[in-house]
Amino acid sequence: MATHHNPLKKRKFDRIDRNILRILQREGRISYTELADRVGLSTTPCMERVKRLEKDGVIEGYHAHINPVALDYNMLVFVEISLSYQSPDAFERFNAAVAQLPYILECHLVSGDADYLIKARISDMSQYRELLGDILLTLPGVKNSKSYIVMEEVKESHELPINER
Amino acid sequence: MATHHNPLKKRKFDRIDRNILRILQREGRISYTELADRVGLSTTPCMERVKRLEKDGVIEGYHAHINPVALDYNMLVFVEISLSYQSPDAFERFNAAVAQLPYILECHLVSGDADYLIKARISDMSQYRELLGDILLTLPGVKNSKSYIVMEEVKESHELPINER
DNA sequence: AAAAATACAAAAAAATATTTTGCATTTTGT
DNA sequence: ACAAAATGCAAAATATTTTTTTGTATTTTT
Numbered sequence: 269m270a271t272h273h274n275p276l277k278k279r280k281f282d283r284i285d286r287n288i289l290r291i292l293q294r295e296g297r298i299s300y301t302e303l304a305d306r307v308g309l310s311t312t313p314c315m316e317r318v319k320r321l322e323k324d325g326v327i328e329g330y331h332a333h334i335n336p337v338a339l340d341y342n343m344l345v346f347v348e349i350s351l352s353y354q355s356p357d358a359f360e361r362f363n364a365a366v367a368q369l370p371y372i373l374e375c376h377l378v379s380g381d382a383d384y385l386i387k388a389r390i391s392d393m394s395q396y397r398e399l400l401g402d403i404l405l406t407l408p409g410v411k412n413s414k415s416y417i418v419m420e421e422v423k424e425s426h427e428l429p430i431n432e433r
Numbered sequence: 434m435a436t437h438h439n440p441l442k443k444r445k446f447d448r449i450d451r452n453i454l455r456i457l458q459r460e461g462r463i464s465y466t467e468l469a470d471r472v473g474l475s476t477t478p479c480m481e482r483v484k485r486l487e488k489d490g491v492i493e494g495y496h497a498h499i500n501p502v503a504l505d506y507n508m509l510v511f512v513e514i515s516l517s518y519q520s521p522d523a524f525e526r527f528n529a530a531v532a533q534l535p536y537i538l539e540c541h542l543v544s545g546d547a548d549y550l551i552k553a554r555i556s557d558m559s560q561y562r563e564l565l566g567d568i569l570l571t572l573p574g575v576k577n578s579k580s581y582i583v584m585e586e587v588k589e590s591h592e593l594p595i596n597e598r
Numbered sequence: 599a600a601a602a603a604t605a606c607a608a609a610a611a612a613a614t615a616t617t618t619t620g621c622a623t624t625t626t627g628t
Numbered sequence: 629a630c631a632a633a634a635t636g637c638a639a640a641a642t643a644t645t646t647t648t649t650t651g652t653a654t655t656t657t658t
Contacts, residue, residue, distance in 0.1 A: 293496055297462060299646085309605095311646075377584045422541060422549070477637070
């Protein structure tokens with residue numbers, strides 16, 4: 269099984285590989301027998317292909333997709349953060365802090381004014397204040413932060429489009 | 434197997450359920466025997482719990498996590514869209530359009546000036562222009578759009594934090 | 599053109615998933 | 629409080645899948 273951070277080997281995929289990836293993206297717990305059937309192989313070469321895709325870092329893992337509301341994560345919020353200056357270790361400290369905060373699901377360094385964009389799932393307003401507090405405490409050079417509170421999730425997908433060939 | 438859109442039943446989870454969810458979130462293809470072992474049950478009740486979590490809409494599915502770069506999705510971009518007005522069907526048309534564009538992974542209606550925030554994975558600048566074109570063509574009332582091109586992905590996680598109990 | 603590597607399938611062995619059975623505990627209705 | 633029903637669990641039996649082994653055809657390399 270692929271754990272994490274395998275060195276990505278760029279290779280060209282044939283139609284079968286693409287089918288495998290497309291199916292596993294949707295049905296991560298499908299059996300190899302069924303998968304093999306669907307892509308028109310016997311189980312052995314099918315499994316070999318999957319194992320190779322894992323080893324090559326193409327498939328990085330498998331995850332159950334849990335309904336956030338079931339766990340009381342009722343709020344989705346994006347926070348845009350501008351830094352007024354960057355001290356040499358600001359970036360390091362920021363990364364470390366972000367890694368520590370599990371409700372921060374994504375954090376990206378974006379172009380423009382060297383800003384960060386954060387995505388967080390939280391349960392309520394009090395945790396939202398906590399989030400902002402964490403951000404402001406951890407980052408000394410925060411110029412300002414702008415929050416986008418999600419009113420409606422129009423689309424949420426983790427499926428990369430994969431062409432037939 | 435849980436397909437999609439099961440009616441979510443809110444229940445309280447015990448320690449075992451939480452362990453199951455935590456493990457399946459990280460290792461979506463773990464066997465029931467191993468999972469049962471880890472949470473301290475025999476396979477039968479363990480599988481029953483998983484099946485129930487699926488049926489209750491807590492687990493919405495299982496997905497292979499594919500490295501975007503392996504599929505040549507080298508760009509991650511967020512686009513913020515402000516609408517100058519909302520015609521009655523603008524929302525409908527927008528949703529339909531978003532559903533049609535597979536490289537738009539997320540789209541959220543956010544608070545503030547009734548804006549949208551879109552997350553898209555694309556391969557290059559030409560596809561970025563295509564994306565902007567699609568957005569502007571589909572949405573008649575777009576006041577302006579602001580793009581955040583991701584320079585570095587500091588954190589990308591899909592794991593909701595789940596407390597021990 | 600031979601040797602090595604690759605891709606596949608079929609069959610066998612090992613492991614896992616699933617069903618069945620039964621017991622103990624908890625919950626529900628009276 | 630008591631019986632009936634429901635729930636949660638484990639053990640065993642069965643069905644299915646995973647994984648290994650073996651062999652063959654095709655492609656690639658030397």
